[in-house]
Amino acid sequence: MTTATATPAKKAAKKTRRMDAQMIPTIAAVVIFILMIIMGQALFGTYLRLGFISSLFIDHAYLIILAVAMTLPILTGGIDLSVGAIVAITAVIGIKLTIAGVPAFLVMIIMLLIGAAFGLLAATLIEEFNMQPFIATLSTMFLARGIASIISTDSLTFPDNNNFDVISNEIKIIDNPKISNDLSINLGVIIAIIVLIGGYVLLHHTRTGRTIYAIGGSRSSAELMGLPVRRAQFTIYITSATLAALASIVYIANIGSAKNTVGVGWELDAVASVVIGGTIITGGFGYVLGSALGALVRSIIDPLTTDFGVPAEWTTIVVGLMILVFVVLQRVVTAVGDKK
């Protein structure tokens, strides 16, 4: 009698402990983020300025969107390598259309549709033709990048008075006499936050979200349980590609120009953000909020390395090492969890 009641309790205790263990990477990301801010503030004194924080968000809103986008495929144990290239192709087409005089609203819809089309292609290759996600999205990446290069290899600039300004116009929340102390925000940041909330709702409060976690845990079990795995897979890849197009809109509105080489390596930045944020690369565990945090950690590396006077060529090594540390941490955590 006593043993029978004791066992489930023990199991429950074990479960919570394991969940805690899996939280470690995310907690580590929080700690690292805070440490980076403190270190930056202590050494250079600019990192707690409202202006710095504003620009951190405004300049990296696109990365937060990409990180949310990348979280979905990684949660299922897949990956979407095409996000950077989709940013490039939609950016080039978007600016070309704007120059041709197409209204901004229509241009944005076309950009999103192009993104969705690439997502649909990737999902079809993965689900209908059993390609590995990473090969399928690698080929859509090359396809998108190639088409972008065919369209134009010049640096394209937005014409004046385009309605993309709506997204990039800064809204001052706290107006200080010193510009570096202004807290400002723009529509791009708001879009990123909406995407983040949307991702959270999708993953934690919808059936599709539960299916996504189930696929990451074990695809065959998810199928045997009768979950709509195929539909979820299509949702994932179409969503991530569409969000990449959205990131492209936010980015080009902010920068005002684009080239066919824009977004090279962004898929790696997005993967880095997701991994730093605590999502297990083999799928099944993680959250979008962690990914957004990971995106912030990734974004703060650039000003930090610059301020430290680290040569620019070291940045990629630092980022690479950082992802490596987090992946190893995940591996250790899951290994310990498995042993228990």
Place this chain on the structure above:
Amino acid sequence: MADKKQEDKNNVFKKLLSSNLTVEVIALVLLILLCTLFDHAFLALSWNSNTGGLAGPLITMLQESARYLMIATGMTLVISTAGIDLSVGSVMAVAGAAAMQALNGGMNVWVAILLALVIGMVVGCVNGSLIAFLGLQPFITTLIMMLAGRGLAKVITSGENTDASAVAGSEPLRWMANGFILGIPANFVIAVIIVALVGLLCRKTAMGMFIESVGINPEASRMTGIKPKKILFLVYAISGLLAAVAGLFATASVMRVDVVKTGQDLEMYAILAVVIGGTSLLGGKFSLSGSAVGAVIIAMIRKTIITLGIDSAATPAFFAVVVIVICVMQAPKVRNLSAELKRKRALKAQAKAVAA
């Protein structure tokens, strides 16, 4: 009885191999024909007495294919273990950068070559130990190495595109990339010899079988006494070493390393060559000869794009379409059709055997 079965199996395997190879060779010939149609001088060969070798579009194609041969061979072994090595392009840049920097620093050319090879192999070993001993995913590990390798190449040259063309005494390296052996490009000959050596290592010893068994089922192969970890470590080390050779070929032809462009996108070409060669991306059976011909096809496709005057910006899109078509053809859905036919044929043969 058992021997006979083995023989039969071998025959079937050989047939499969030859059929895939035939398709590849036909594709290669078709590409060459296409180019000849557009450029009538495409097949022309002339003797260049300055370099002591043949000259012509086909020869430059072979010269370029040497680097693809190298990375495709390494990639074949890695993919056979159900892994992937995305870092080959970056390793090429690292090895090239190391060699060029060493030459500029006044080092002996042989030491520079050795240094480049060692560095390539070390990067491969790092990949291998992370994947084999820490159990990280090959894909994410080599992706990190791809990122960090590019950075490493930049660190080695301090961000510059080091040019060693003015350095005296670098003839052996130059010859390796641009020289000729009996009129045939030296780098192509070296590459073929290395591929043959790897082939001998795999097929004349049990190595190849070990690699395949690890790719098919690591746990089962561990139980039969194979050490999957050592095999995994080894294939990534070999891949790194071969990528370093490719890096030497790529940089020595112009005696200059471009830290951004050397080896850029080449991991894609290597994967493509392996897939064209008939090795499944899911691991298991591999065909080095298939990948080798695949590598030559890649070089030929690039040559075709140039010959037909297609904008070089379109190259990635072109390759993506090729990959998609090949992978769709390999898909179970499409394959089931051909498998059905094969099964029927096998049943018929069995019925015949029973009747006899």
